[in-house]
Amino acid sequence: DIPRFKLNTGQYIPAIGLGTWQSKPGLVGEAVKTAIKVGYRHIDCAKAYGNEKEIGDALQDLFREGIVTRGDLWITSKLWNSDQHPDDVPKALAGSVERLQCGYLDLYLMHWPVALKKGAEGTAPEDFAPLDTKATWQAMEKCVESGGKTKAIGISNFSVEKTEKLLSYAKVVPAVNQVECHPVWQQKKLQPYLRSKGIHLSAYSPMGSGGSSFTEHIKVLDNPLLATLAKKYNKTPAEIALRWNVQLGHSVLPKSTNANRLEQNIDIFDFEISEEDMEKFNSIEQVRILRGDDMWVHDKNSPYKTVEELWDGDI
Template structure:
């Protein structure tokens, strides 16, 4: 039987399920089974993106789950993200409901060639997102990878404020400044790579091996992954762990019944901080809007 999930409320009044199944790098042929397993466990939020190249299979599996009466569409929160080539207002309605990166690329371009980078016109793209929201096709619209400054700039011009900013967030990249800003503006922070993306070899992530995290996990008799996810929930974020293993899909959902006590929670604020996902394909000394990482993240490095 599906286990109960907890929710956070976003500024449209919609309830975002606090744990989502991440699907980046979940290979076609495997992702469908992972989604079905997750829904059966009780997940009600699937984090997708056009750029992950697996939405078709996810759609087919969801359709089957609806037909078989396993879950209803209205009980699911499906996140998708507007890829960088679709920022022109006329392309937005055919695409979806969340800006993936505050970086634009030439329409129709494929891959990450620097010469495809162009200056984003975020207010213009956002107006098209608002129109999309007005059409009733999305319960909420949001952004992703927006720094405090970029989010602040958007809030200045937005008619409908973003409901969510989806950003890297885990005990080794806690986003203190952005988190405080989001809270003050009523924008929900969703934490991606909540385990530190250990499967992305190029990132050489050590998050789950961190000695403080492991000390806390040992004291609580939990895995470091569960502690990292529970940390996010107690911080007030939704968390989006990716897994294609049924055992780990189960493990990552088993985070609602016990909490990290205050003394150990405080220990987790002592972890050394480092951004893992730097957005290298979007920074170039000649092309696009951001010549340096400093500019892309407005100093939040």
């Protein structure tokens, strides 16, 4: 069985989940089936990834074949920025549940601290709407309070300051903040903060999203420390990177649509990185890879005129 981490709701989130961002239509369904067959029990989804229907079809096949039941799985999805108006929040949640064909979500996250106009499909200045995170969060709270279609709620891409502000009015403390986290961007400021508030950190791009067009310039898995430790522990650099996060108490969401790599990435529970080797990660030069500036930073309608404002200086 996959280890799990206890959330502030009392639920247990599996330590590893399948990432589905940039998993191509036509491939993601097979990836979900393979992943579940090799032991994954957690799938990380989002409306914005444009592949929820195919994931839902794969889940239906798995249920029909009796390989898993809905109750065996942890399914996360995310509220897209153009659905932040309070009236749209429960509808967007219902839409994800319908596409995923899973009855309910285990976790629903606000995808970004950014609001877009209803129906907006792009990220151009004219697509932005005024940000009202408080109203959106209150609508998220209603989705759990009223026995709605999700068992827990959380946030994604929130800095320390933005999380702190949300906590000033939140009645339901977010269960999770899902953020970029890997050896080259360790979230050194956010990590201790979230721990002190009892908010679980879920790590996206835990291998640095090496193959994506956004990140060509930085290859996390080529880091020499990962190579050294991979040799020492007889594991791959990817497994070292994933294990590092898990040992810090973070769930990891590695994406793959390749059967061998799906198996490799879950094979991280039979070894432990020593405390001394964990310390060595402190010396890795830190670079945020997914800065979001090409999407969310504009001098016109965005609340963020600079990338520093988006991340409150943690960049």
